[in-house]
Amino acid sequence: MADMPLHMNLSVAKPLLLPLALAGLFITPAQAQSLPKDYRDWSVNCSNIKTCTAISISGLNEMGIGTRPRGVAVDTEMGWLWVELEAGPSAKPKIIYSGLYDASQTSNKEGSLRIVGRDGRPLANGVFVLTAHESGASQLRGADVDRFIAVAKSGQAIVYSSGTSRTVQSFASLSGFVAALRAIEALQGRTGTVAAWVDVGKLARERVPPAPAAPxxxxxxxxxxxxxxxxxxxxxxxxxxxxxxxxxxxxxxxxxxxxxxxxxxxxxxxxxxxxxxxxxxxxxxxxxxxxxxxxxxxxxxxxxxxxxxxxxxxxxxxxxxxxxxxxxxxxxxxxxxxxxxxxxxxxxxxxxxxxxxxxxxxxxxxxxxxxxxxxxxxxxxxxx
Known part of the structure; x- marks a missing residue:
């Protein structure tokens, strides 16, 4: 995947992640990053260069989290929503969505997302057009990102329909979405600046630190x-x-x-x-x-x-x-x-x-x- 690369039920007696060495290899300061953390139905992961990704994890999750939106049929698939944000004052989020179990499968990726409230109805200004993304998933248009985040902060879930259809084919929970974005803003130094989306303040965009250089x-x-x-x-x-x-x-x-x-x-x-x-x-x-x-x-x-x-x-x-x-x-x-x-x-x-x-x-x-x-x-x- 070009723009986004994107508990455990192990059947072996080995750890998923191997422990830090006390000898043989070191981690440079530029490789220091936060540990992955879950916020209800969302997971946040930030890299050593402070590029952060928030992913809805309600789809087929073994932990059983996520609430089906009102009015959505019980056999409707769960989807995945990614929000990727690079560090630096001028960075803008990329928002990707897939309603398929294998997000890279070839299918009709054009369609619409609707942000719905507790009653299952779309919120005002909460309908968005998706376009095909080279990864195989769908992408929200860049011009709609700010509006999407503004509406999603009050939403309960997003529902997806392909093409011009109004039939809901998949959905993803927004429970934890705001907390996930807030965590990213804090790590990237956006809190209290005009470059934030949740904890917006009056501080100039230039107050946001630049992205660290990759080792x-x-x-x-x-x-x-x-x-x-x-x-x-x-x-x-x-x-x-x-x-x-x-x-x-x-x-x-x-x-x-x-x-x-x-x-x-x-x-x-x-x-x-x-x-x-x-x-x-x-x-x-x-x-x-x-x-x-x-x-x-x-x-x-x-x-x-x-x-x-x-x-x-x-x-x-x-x-x-x-x-x-x-x-x-x-x-x-x-x-x-x-x-x-x-x-x-x-x-x-x-x-x-x-x-x-x-x-x-x-x-x-x-x-x-x-x-x-x-x-x-x-x-x-x-x-x-």
Whole structure:
């Protein structure tokens, strides 16, 4: 998704988000961001560059929140509404809507949204035209954003009809909408300025801080060791000691992979266990023939279990780009969880990308909010 990337019912004994490392990797000040937080039927997620996304999470949510608007049939689908707002004084919200379980499915995306009150009737000035968005969802016209927010602050829900039809095909709750926007305004420094939409004040727009610059990371490629390389005994011993489930998942340790990071450093990836829809691997850094230490990856959250800090779930390794990616599914269909990418910069695997969706609401990863965004520089040739 170009403009917007967009509890848990885990069946494995591994955390959805891995704990913060005490060694091996750091988070720069520019990567500091607020934790995702729910406001009734809305969830707010802000990135390291203070781009914030508020998403209605009432659709198919396991927590059972959300109230069906009066007059809407019981078999009417729940939809999703996104409000994305970049930091800075001149930024303007983008509002996206989808009434489909898979928001990227091809369908007639043009239609209308109506903001309704407690009685199920549209509020004054509460009808809006939607246009097709390149993501597959629908988008509110930019000229209508201010009016939408002004009316939605008094609304109970939005209802969607495709084309020129008046038949309600999906809906989303507005319960918590105001609180979600208020939280975003506070984090971005809009409160009390004319650049706010909820807590509007008289302070000049220029009082709103500019958006932080995205961290810049120079990626460095590395090489995969040949499959004929003999796995050192200290690696196989560590597998035996720390991966009780590995024989079922990976008989004989045939899936162990080694990667030359340069300067005498080898990274070992050991398949360690699996559940119904998640598989995890442990990573170890070897710096000489006798020294093997867990390589601890970082996440934005404080440490929860240091023992698992060197684990990643559903791993994909791309030596040419210097990247290791992981995808922790919250449930089998993959509509909640987290997906992160670590990039080798010659010293550390830096957390360069993170998207996350806590609510299992049917949204696929292309629509999950971004928590970490980095300006990537193409890999340069490694000097061994």
């Amino acid at each position: 810049r990371v120079n990626a460095l490629g590395f090489t995969k060791l040949s499959s004929r390389t003999t796995v050192p005994k200290l690696v196989s011993d560590r597998r035996k000691a720390e991966c009780d489930d590995s024989d079922r998942l990976d008989p004989g340790g045939q899936g162990i992979e080694g990667f030359n990071l340069g300067k005498g450093r080898t990274l070992w990836a050991i398949p360690c266990g699996a559940g119904a829809y998640n598989m995890w691997s442990k990573f170890y850094l070897q710096t000489n023939s006798t020294k093997l230490e867990p390589y601890r990856f970082s996440t934005p959250e404080p440490a929860a279990d240091e023992e698992d800090a060197n684990s990643l779930v559903n791993v994909s390794i791309e030596p040419e780009t210097g990247q290791i990616s992981a995808f922790s599914k919250g449930r089998g269909i993959g509509d909640c969880g987290s997906a992160e990418t670590y990039t080798w910069d010659g010293t550390n695997f830096v957390l360069t990308s993170l998207i996350e969706m806590n609510a299992c609401s049917g949204l696929m990863p292309d629509f999950w909010p971004v928590r970490i965004k980095t300006e990537m520089v193409a890999p340069i040739k490694s000097k061994r």
